[in-house]
Amino acid sequence: MRTRACRSSLLTICCLLTTFIALAQKPAGKKAPAVHKSAAATHATAADAIKFVDDAEKRLADVTVKSNRADWVQATYITDDTEAIAADGEKEATALSTEYALGAAKYTGLQLPPDVARKLLLLRISITLPAPTNPAEQEELTKLRVGLEADYGKGKYCPSQAAGESSPAAANAFADAEDKCLDITALERLMAQSRDPKQLLDLWVGWHKISPPMRPRYARLTELSNKGARELGFSDVGVLWRAGYDMPPDQFTSDLERLWQQVRPLYLSLHAYVRSQLVKKYGPAVVPPNGPIPAHLLGNMWAQEWGNIYQLVAPPDVKAPYDLDELLKAKKVAPLDMVHYGENFFKSLGFSPHPQSFWDRSQFTKPRDRDVVCHASAWDIDNQEDVRLKMCIQVRGEDFITVHHELGHTFYFRAYENQPYLFKGGANDGFHEAIGDTMALSVTPEYLHQVGLLDQVPPASNAAGSSDADIAYLLRQALDKVAFLPFGLLIDQWRWKVFSGEIKPEDYNKSWWELRLKYQGVSPPVARSEADFDPGAKYHVAASVPYMRYFLARIYQFQFQRALCKEAGVAGPLYRCSIYGNKAAGAKLNKMLAMGASKPWPDAMEALTGQREGDATAILDYFAPLKKWLDEQNAKNNAPMGW
Numbered sequence: 250m251r252t253r254a255c256r257s258s259l260l261t262i263c264c265l266l267t268t269f270i271a272l273a274q275k276p277a278g279k280k281a282p283a284v285h286k287s288a289a290a291t292h293a294t295a296a297d298a299i300k301f302v303d304d305a306e307k308r309l310a311d312v313t314v315k316s317n318r319a320d321w322v323q324a325t326y327i328t329d330d331t332e333a334i335a336a337d338g339e340k341e342a343t344a345l346s347t348e349y350a351l352g353a354a355k356y357t358g359l360q361l362p363p364d365v366a367r368k369l370l371l372l373r374i375s376i377t378l379p380a381p382t383n384p385a386e387q388e389e390l391t392k393l394r395v396g397l398e399a400d401y402g403k404g405k406y407c408p409s410q411a412a413g414e415s416s417p418a419a420a421n422a423f424a425d426a427e428d429k430c431l432d433i434t435a436l437e438r439l440m441a442q443s444r445d446p447k448q449l450l451d452l453w454v455g456w457h458k459i460s461p462p463m464r465p466r467y468a469r470l471t472e473l474s475n476k477g478a479r480e481l482g483f484s485d486v487g488v489l490w491r492a493g494y495d496m497p498p499d500q501f502t503s504d505l506e507r508l509w510q511q512v513r514p515l516y517l518s519l520h521a522y523v524r525s526q527l528v529k530k531y532g533p534a535v536v537p538p539n540g541p542i543p544a545h546l547l548g549n550m551w552a553q554e555w556g557n558i559y560q561l562v563a564p565p566d567v568k569a570p571y572d573l574d575e576l577l578k579a580k581k582v583a584p585l586d587m588v589h590y591g592e593n594f595f596k597s598l599g600f601s602p603h604p605q606s607f608w609d610r611s612q613f614t615k616p617r618d619r620d621v622v623c624h625a626s627a628w629d630i631d632n633q634e635d636v637r638l639k640m641c642i643q644v645r646g647e648d649f650i651t652v653h654h655e656l657g658h659t660f661y662f663r664a665y666e667n668q669p670y671l672f673k674g675g676a677n678d679g680f681h682e683a684i685g686d687t688m689a690l691s692v693t694p695e696y697l698h699q700v701g702l703l704d705q706v707p708p709a710s711n712a713a714g715s716s717d718a719d720i721a722y723l724l725r726q727a728l729d730k731v732a733f734l735p736f737g738l739l740i741d742q743w744r745w746k747v748f749s750g751e752i753k754p755e756d757y758n759k760s761w762w763e764l765r766l767k768y769q770g771v772s773p774p775v776a777r778s779e780a781d782f783d784p785g786a787k788y789h790v791a792a793s794v795p796y797m798r799y800f801l802a803r804i805y806q807f808q809f810q811r812a813l814c815k816e817a818g819v820a821g822p823l824y825r826c827s828i829y830g831n832k833a834a835g836a837k838l839n840k841m842l843a844m845g846a847s848k849p850w851p852d853a854m855e856a857l858t859g860q861r862e863g864d865a866t867a868i869l870d871y872f873a874p875l876k877k878w879l880d881e882q883n884a885k886n887n888a889p890m891g892w
C-alpha cells in the first residue's frame with residue numbers, strides 16, 4: 250500500500266505494536282476527541298475486526314489507485330486543472346483513510362490473529378498528513394499540500410542579467426534556457442560545476458526566492474494536519490511520524506541520537522578536512538578556518554551531498570580512480586541506458602525484469618514543453634505491475650546513483666506485490682530508501698569495468714593498507730554518504746519541532762539555520778531573516794515527505810551491504826565488494842523484500858543481517874581507512890575540528 254516512494258504517501262506503511270501506539274497517543278496538554286471506544290464499550294467481536302480490515306483493504310486499494318493516477322498526471326504535467334484533480338483524489342483517499350484510522354480503535358483489547366492486529370495498527374498510523382474529519386478542512390489541507398508541491402515543481406530562478414559576467418558553464422546554461430529562466434535541474438547542474446563564489450551565491454539566493462510565498466500556507470498546513478493528528482489521538486503530526494518504527498516514539502528519538510553519536514566523529518573529521526581545503530581554494534575571508542562552511546560552496550543547492558566538489562578537495566598527490574560523469578559521457582550513455590544498467594543489476598541478482606508498462610509509462614527525462622516535478626520518485630500505481638519512475642535524468646554520475654536508488658523502490662514494490670494491501674510497504678520507510686542505495690554501493694571500479702564503462706581498474710589495496718586509489722574512492726564516497734548524515738537527521742528535527750509548536754512560524758527560518766549550524770556546521774551564505782523561508786526550498790518540506798527515512802537508510806545500507814557481501818562470499822574490504830551477478834545474495838535480499846511490512850522491522854533486519862537493530866559499525870568499517878587518513882591529514886595541516 251506504500252504507493253509512492255519519495256512522495257507524501259497518504260498511506261506510508263509503518264509498523265508498531267499496540268503498546269507503542271498507546272505510548273504515542275498521549276496528547277500532551279491538549280485533549281483529544283473521544284474517538285477511542287474500545288471493543289468492550291462497543292461489543293465488537295474478532296469477526297467484526299476481520300471484516301473491518303477486509304473492507305478497509307478493498308476500499309482503500311480502489312481509492313488510492315485512483316488518487317495515484319491523478320497525482321501522476323499532476324506531477325508530470327503541472328497545471329491548475331491537474332492540481333485540482335490531484336487534490337480531489339487525495340481528499341477522497343484521506344477521508345477514507347481517516348475513517349478507517351478512527352474506526353480501527355474500536356477493536357483494541359480484542360484477542361485477534363496477529364496479522365489482523367498488525368493491520369489495525371497500521372491503519373491507525375499510516376496517514377502522513379492526517380486531515381480533520383470536517384470536509385471543508387480536508388479540502389483545504391489537500392489543496393495546500395498539492396499546491397505547495399506544485400509551487401516547488403514550478404520554481405524557477407530568472408536572473409535579470411543573463412550570461413553577462415558568469416562562468417562558461419553558466420553562460421551555456423543561460424544560452425540553453427529558452428526563457429532565460431533556470432529550473433532546479435539547471436540550477437543543480439550549475440551549483441555542481443561552478444567554482445565562482447559570486448555566481449554560486451547568486452544561484453543560491455535565486456532559488457531560495459521560490460519559498461517565501463509558501464510560508465503562510467505551510468503554517469496553515471501544520472495547523473490543519475495537527476488537528477487531524479489530534480483527532481486520531483496523537484498530540485501532533487511529529488508524534489505520529491515517530492510512531493512508525495516499532496518502538497515508543499521517545500525511544501526512536503534516543504535511538505537516532507545513539508546512531509548519530511556513532512558516526513559524528515567521522516563527520517567531524519570530514520568536515521574539518523573539507524573546510525581546510527576550501528580555505529585554500531577560496532581564502533579565509535570566504536571560508537572561516539574555524540567556523541561553519543558557507544552553504545553555497547559545497548556543490549549542492551542544499552549542501553546535503555558534497556561529491557561534486559571532489560576535485561576541489563582531493564589531495565593533489567592522489568589521483569582519482571575515475572570520474573563517473575566523464576565515463577558516462579565518453580561511452581555515450583543515454584538517460585534510458587542508465588535505467589537499463591540499473592535494471593540489469595537487479596536482474597543479475599535474480600530479480601525479474603520490469604514489465605513493458607514500466608518503460609512505456611515512466612518519465613525518464615524532462616519534457617520540453619511543460620512544468621513537471623523533477624525531483625526523482627518511484628511510483629506503485631496499481632499495487633501490482635504498474636510501477637514507474639519519474640525523473641529528469643541528466644547524464645552524470647549523481648543521476649546514475651539516483652536511478653539505482655529509485656529502482657530499489659520499484660523492485661521492492663514488485664517483491665511484496667503478493668502481500669495483502671496493508672502489508673505492501675517497506676519494513677519501515679528507511680528500508681525502502683536503503684535498497685537502491687545498497688545496490689549502488691556495488692557500483693565499484695571493478696563493477697564498472699565488468700559492465701564496460703571503465704577500461705582499467707585501479708590497483709587494489711595491498712597488504713600494507715589502502716592504496717591511493719582506495720583513499721580517493723573512499724573520499725569521493727564519503728563526500729556523498731557521510732556528508733549527508735547530519736542533513737538527513739536535521740530536516741525532521743526541524744519539522745517535529747514545528748509540529749509540536751516548539752518552533753513558531755515567526756522563528757521558522759532562524760531555527761532552521763540553528764539546526765543546520767548545530768548538526769552540519771554550515772552557515773547561510775548571506776544574512777537571512779524571517780522574510781525568508783529556506784526550509785520550503787527543499788522538496789521534501791514543500792511536498793510534506795518525511796525525511797528521517799534517509800538518515801536511517803544511510804546507516805542501514807551499509808549493514809545490508811555487509812550482510813549481502815558475506816552471503817556472496819566476497820572477501821576483502823567492504824568498500825571493494827560488489828554483489829553484481831550473485832544469485833545467493835539476491836535470494837537473501839528478496840526474502841527480506843518480500844516480507845513487505847508484514848512483520849516489525851527488526852524481523853526484516855534480522856532476516857537479512859542477523860541483527861535486530863540499526864548499527865553504524867558497518868558504515869564505520871567501510872570508511873575506516875579514510876577516517877585514519879583524514880585524521881592524519883588534519884593533524885598535518887593543523888586543521889581545527891568543529892565550528
Ligand code: X8Z
Pocket residue numbers: 254255256553624625626651654799
Ligand atoms: O529524495 C530522494 C530520492 C527520492 S526518494 C531521490 N533522496 C533524498 C533527497 O534527494 O533529498 C535520496 C537521498 C536523499
Ligand code: ZN
Pocket residue numbers: 254255654655658681682
Ligand atoms: Zn527514495
